[in-house]
Amino acid sequence: MVSCHEVLRELSNYIDRDVDPRLRAEIEAHLAQCRRCSMVLDTTRKMLYIVGDDRVFEVPAGFSQRLHAALAKGIGA
Numbered sequence: 529m530v531s532c533h534e535v536l537r538e539l540s541n542y543i544d545r546d547v548d549p550r551l552r553a554e555i556e557a558h559l560a561q562c563r564r565c566s567m568v569l570d571t572t573r574k575m576l577y578i579v580g581d582d583r584v585f586e587v588p589a590g591f592s593q594r595l596h597a598a599l600a601k602g603i604g605a
């Protein structure tokens with residue numbers, strides 16, 4: 529089973545469908561039982577929707593670091 533840390537590290541790749549099928553299945557299994565990670569996924573997807581489909585994963589400068597810092601604190605990993 530992958531950890532929250534691994535899920536969050538791979539999250540943008542997961543959203544881009546850029547992870548191998550085995551890892552993808554493990555991430556999905558994790559998301560199914562981890563409310564925190566599934567909330568992060570949901571939030572990230574909404575954010576990407578706002579940013580627009582023409583950009584794969586381009587967020588305002590510093591956003592990613594702030595998100596990860598907040599996640600690291602919340603998870604304590």
Ligand SMILES: [Zn+2]
Pocket residue numbers: 531532533535558562563564565566
């Ligand atoms: Zn998790």
